Amino acid sequence: MRTAQQLVALMPPNPSGDNSIQLRQTKFRMDLVKSWGIAEGSRVLEIGCGQGDTTLVLADEVGDTGYVLAVDIADPNYGAPLTIGESARFLENGEFGNRMDFRFEFDVLDCANTFDELEFDTIVMAHCTWYWESLEKLEETCRRIRPWGSQLCLSEWDLQPQSIDQLGHLLAVLIQGQMEAFKSQSQANVRTPYSRETLLRLLQETGWQVDSQVLVDASELDDARWEIDACLSQTASDLLHLGLPPQLQGLVQSQLEVLRRIANESKCQPLPSYSMVASRSSTQ
16 A cells, blocks of 8 residues: 555645645545555445545555546536546546546436446445535435445544634534525535534435444644635625525624634634444345
8 A cells, every 4th residue: 555645646736836735635535544444456436536535545445456436426627726627637547547437427316327236345425425415415315325335434524523623613614504505506615514413313214324433533634724714705705695684694793703713813623523334234
């Protein structure tokens, strides 16, 4: 297996020449994949692959005899300064290109997109469940993919902070979740920030048995600051254009004031990240 530095060298170069953020992200993704215990030679379906940060780590983990099919509902032109399509082409032309295949504008709920029973050993959803437009759509997805693989590996941020420095990240995602509830269309990173307890119930109801749960250290990541900045920059515009009830507007304004104070006074650490491994339940 490659080191984090070696994997970063296989990724699209940062225009600024500074790969420190990518190195931290790659180390975190490696810890996630390690927590799932994916065997060499595995056939993996990755849902919500984005720019392929986890895809490359998975391709390294499964080895020469393994395979990763990475799918995302987004348009390949999504993303900046590098689009997800450009990133995928770079990775496919790289050292692990024969182990991975990217498919964008791929809706797993579209009946035209289907796979054979147990076509995959493992299905992965890495920090993407908050992107779904609703809990109902996420539930449909978990039920839809159940026949395709024997194991589901999932990770997401935990809404239960462990330190006061994580409150900024928590407040930012909750504010964004409130705003998203009033939008008919969106491409926001945070749309449905549901709790770990909610996802556990959803998995059980859709035929998955959770076998293990662990926390994976995310303290070195920059996601808290990214989400706080995104929330502060976007929510002011949302309040002007979404036509929210006056009482709710006032509540959100107060939350933004608290968030600004936290952003100025706190280190703004990311929320805990949890990792789950689930198997197909025999009851469905």
